[in-house]
Amino acid sequence: MVLEFEKPIADLEHKLHEMIQLAKGKNIDLSADIQSLEEKLQTLKKETFQNLTRWQRVQLSRHGDRPYALDYIYEMTNDFIELHGDRTVKDDKAMIGGLGDIDGRTVMFIGQQKGRNTKQRQERNFGMANPEGYRKALRLMKMAEKFNKPIITLIDTPGAFPGIEAEERGQGEAIAKNLREMFKLRVPVICIIIGEGASGGALGIAIGDRVLMLENTWYSVISPESCSSILWRSWDYKEQAAEALKLTGPDMKNHGLIDGIIEEPLGGAHRNMLDMAARIKQTIIKSLKELDKISPEKRIASRIEKFCSMGVVNE
Template sequence: MATVAHLDFERAIADVEEQIGSLRTLAGERGVDVTTELAALERKLNGLKADTFANLSPIERVGVARHPRRPYTLDYLELVFTDFVELHGDRQYRDDASIVGGWARLDGESVMVLGQQKGRDMKENVLRNFGMPHPEGYRKALRLMKLAEKFNRPLITLIDTMGAYPGLGAEQRGQGEAIARNLREMAALKIPSIATVIGEGGSGGALAIAVADRVLMLENSIYSVISPEGCAAILWKNATARDKAAEAMKITAVDLKRLGVIDEVIPEPAGGAHGNWEDAAAAFKEALVRHLNELRALPADELRRTRWQKYMGMGRWRHAG
C-alpha cells in the first residue's frame, strides 16, 4: 500500500509518524538501540489516532469517507474474498467499469459481489468515471443480482459513489429507469442480501444497489440523498456552508443507525480504514459472515416479508387535514 496522505485534522498524527520514521532511519544508519523511544512514540501515536477519530465532526467524516487512500471495492475483493471471477457487460450496450462484480467466495461460500469502483489516479478515474455509474452499470448490476438469484447464492454489494452519472448520454439511455428498476427488483429478490457503505453513499446512485436485507456502514462512511456541498448550495446559496449542511443532514453512520436507516456500524481501526486496510477488512469480513449466517436461516418468503417491512417502516407519516 502506498504512503498515506493526511487530512488537515491529521497533522498532529503526521508529525508523530514523521518522528517515528526519522528515528528508525537514524537507528539504521548509526546502529543505535531506540526501542524505548520508539515504544513511547508508538503509544503517543496510537493515543492521538484514537482521540482524533473518536471526536470527528460530520464534515471531517466526509473527508475520511472520500480519502484517496481509503480501500475501494476491488481492494476489499482482494482482502475479504477469494476466487473472484469478474463478470462484464449489461448485454444491451457496454461494460461500465464504474461498477465491478462477479462470483467470489466468502469464508468458503460462493457469493455474488458487486460494487462501485473509483480510481486512484486520473487515468483510472477516467476509466471508472470517478465511481459514478451509467445506466448500463446498473443494468449490469441487475443482471448479476438475477444471476445470483438463479443459482440461489447470497448477494453482497459495496457502495462507494458520489451518485449516478448525470450526463446527457446517461439520461438518454435511461438512467432514472435503470435505477428505479433496480430498486424494485432488489426489493423482491428471493436470496439473502447485504449492502455495505464503504465510503460515500450518494443519492439514488447508491440506493440502486442498497435495497438489501441488511445495510451496514463502515464507521467513517457517509450516506445521504445529496452531498453536503450540494445541500449548502441549495439551502444557503453557498457551498462553503457545507459544515452546517453535514451537521443538519445526519449523514454519518452513527446518526443513521440511531434513525434506523442502517442495521450496523462496522468499527474502523484507529486512524481510519485508509491507515490500516487489513484491520478494516477483517472487521468488514466478520460482520458479513455473521449477518449472512443469520439471513441464511430464513426462507425466501420470510426474507421478502421482513425486507418489505424494513423499508416501509422507515420515516414518519403525517396526514394533512
C-alpha cells in the same frame, strides 16, 4: 495524502521515524524516548479519531488511499471472476460485479469502483454509474437468484452519473427498477457502504436484508457540497451542511436507516486494508448465517417492511 486534521499525527509519526533512524544510525539507546513517543502518538490518534466531526468523516470516506470495492473483493476471495455487460448497451466500468468464494460459499459481488489515477478515474467515471451499470447490476442479481447465490453489494459513489446521455438512456427508470426488483429477490442480500453513499446512485444497489456502513463513511440523499450550494449558493458552508444532514453511521443507525456499523482500524480503513477486509468478511459470514435461518418469503416480507417504515411519522 494527509488530511488537515491528521497533520499533528503525521508530524508526530515523522518525529518517531526520525528518532528510530537516529537510534539505528548512531547506535544509541533511545528505547525509553521511542516508547514514550509511541504512547503519545497512540493517545493522539485515539483522541483525534474518537472525536471526528461529520465533515471529517466525509473527508475520510474520500481519502485517496482508501480501499475500493475491488480491493476488498480480491482480499476476501482468491477466485473472483468478474462478469461484464448489461446485454443492451455496454459494460459500465463504474459498476463492477462477479462471483467469488467466501468461507467455501459462492456469492455474487456487486459494487461501484473508483480509480486511483487520472486514467482510471476517467475509465471508471469516478464511480458514477450510467443506466447500463444499474442494468448490469440487476442482471447479475437475477443470475444470483437463479443459481441461489447470496448477493453482497459494496457501495461507494458520489451519485449516479447526471449527464444528459444518462438521462436519455433512462437513468431514473434503471434505478427505480433496481429498487423494485431488489425487494423481491429470494436470496439473502447484504449491502455495505464502504465509502460514499450518495443519493439514488447508492440506493440503486442498497435494498437489502442487512444494510451496513463502515465507521468512516456517509449515506445521504445529497452531498454536503451540493447541499451547501443549494442552501447558501456556495460550497463554503459544506461543514454546516454535513452537520445538518446527519449523514454518518451513528446518525443513520439512530434513525433506523441501517442495521449496523462495522468498526474501522484506528485512523481509518486506509491505515490497514487487510484488517478492514477481514472485518468485512467476518461480518458477511455472520450475517449470512443469520439470514440462512429465515425463509425467502419471510426475508422478503421483512425487507419490504423495513424500508416502508422509514420516514413514517405518526402525529
